[in-house]
Amino acid sequence: MSIRVEQVSFHYGKKAALNNVSFALETGQFAALLGPNGAGKSTLFALLTRLYAQQSGEIFLRELALNQHPTAVMQKLGVVFQQSTLDLDLTVQQNLSYHAALHGLSGKAAKGRIQQELERLQMLARADEKVRALNGGHRRRVEIARALLHQPEVLLLDEPTTGLDPQSRSALNQHIRQLCHETQLTVLWATHLIEEITLEDRVLLLHQGRLLSSATGHSLCELSQQDSLSKAFNTLTCDGASY
Numbered sequence: 001m002s003i004r005v006e007q008v009s010f011h012y013g014k015k016a017a018l019n020n021v022s023f024a025l026e027t028g029q030f031a032a033l034l035g036p037n038g039a040g041k042s043t044l045f046a047l048l049t050r051l052y053a054q055q056s057g058e059i060f061l062r063e064l065a066l067n068q069h070p071t072a073v074m075q076k077l078g079v080v081f082q083q084s085t086l087d088l089d090l091t092v093q094q095n096l097s098y099h100a101a102l103h104g105l106s107g108k109a110a111k112g113r114i115q116q117e118l119e120r121l122q123m124l125a126r127a128d129e130k131v132r133a134l135n136g137g138h139r140r141r142v143e144i145a146r147a148l149l150h151q152p153e154v155l156l157l158d159e160p161t162t163g164l165d166p167q168s169r170s171a172l173n174q175h176i177r178q179l180c181h182e183t184q185l186t187v188l189w190a191t192h193l194i195e196e197i198t199l200e201d202r203v204l205l206l207h208q209g210r211l212l213s214s215a216t217g218h219s220l221c222e223l224s225q226q227d228s229l230s231k232a233f234n235t236l237t238c239d240g241a242s243y
């Protein structure tokens with residue numbers, strides 16, 4: 001087991017944003033965290049990345065509890081946030097070198113890792129360009145390369161295709177799936193876009209803070225008695241649904 005979330009709840013004041021959420025992902029698995037706006041996806045990411053302190057429940061990476069071993073757990077996590085955090089006036093290489101240094105990598109080791117990840121994401125030729133010169137899809141690839149520099153076991157992506165055109169969205173989605181396949185990286189991909197998910201994917205369906213399903217897309221269709229993921233999603237997340 002790679003990452004495990006056990007009975008996690010979170011409230012903003014009196015408002016419940018997550019209600020008793022539990023799931024576990026296998027090593028090398030691609031899982032989609034699917035939910036309409038306000039479902040609780042960003043709150044869950046904020047807890048997984050320690051932006052917010054846990055209120056109840058437990059989060060484990062392998063057998064390490066996030067609360068008890070925060071540094072060791074964060075070392076195994078790579079994160080791509082919804083909003084880009086690249087410095088537009090630095091080159092790709094400079095952005096990545098800075099991040100590598102933050103993780104304690106410098107000199108030769110950092111250079112090697114940066115080259116490896118940029119190559120994998122087909123961005124090596126752009127290493128000396130300023131980020132400002134890159135299109136949205138390529139900026140996202142740089143962010144993914146950056147998140148992978150310290151060789152995490154789990155990669156969290158919070159709506160990584162926000163603002164991208166359909167072609168770049170699909171290319172990015174394919175890249176990440178390939179990474180999972182080639183490197184045994186575990187991926188949690190948060191989205192509200194059905195077209196980024198296949199029937200074979202593990203789908204964590206979050207709605208109003210509750211996890212309605214954590215099975216495959218096929219199972220979601222069966223559960224809702226619908227013949228497509230988008231119909232299943234609409235049925236399961238319409239108000240009053242009780243699955």
Ligand SMILES: Nc1ncnc2c1ncn2[C@@H]1O[C@H](COP(=O)(O)OP(=O)(O)OP(=O)(O)O)[C@@H](O)[C@H]1O
Nearest residue numbers: 012015016017035036037038039040041042043044
């Ligand atoms: N800082 C906050 N204070 C109060 N309520 C909040 C706060 N942040 C989020 N919420 C509420 O918590 C619930 C979950 O929000 P969250 O942002 O986690 O959902 P989401 O699935 O990420 O949605 P989106 O796709 O719109 O980002 C929503 O009802 C939201 O209004």
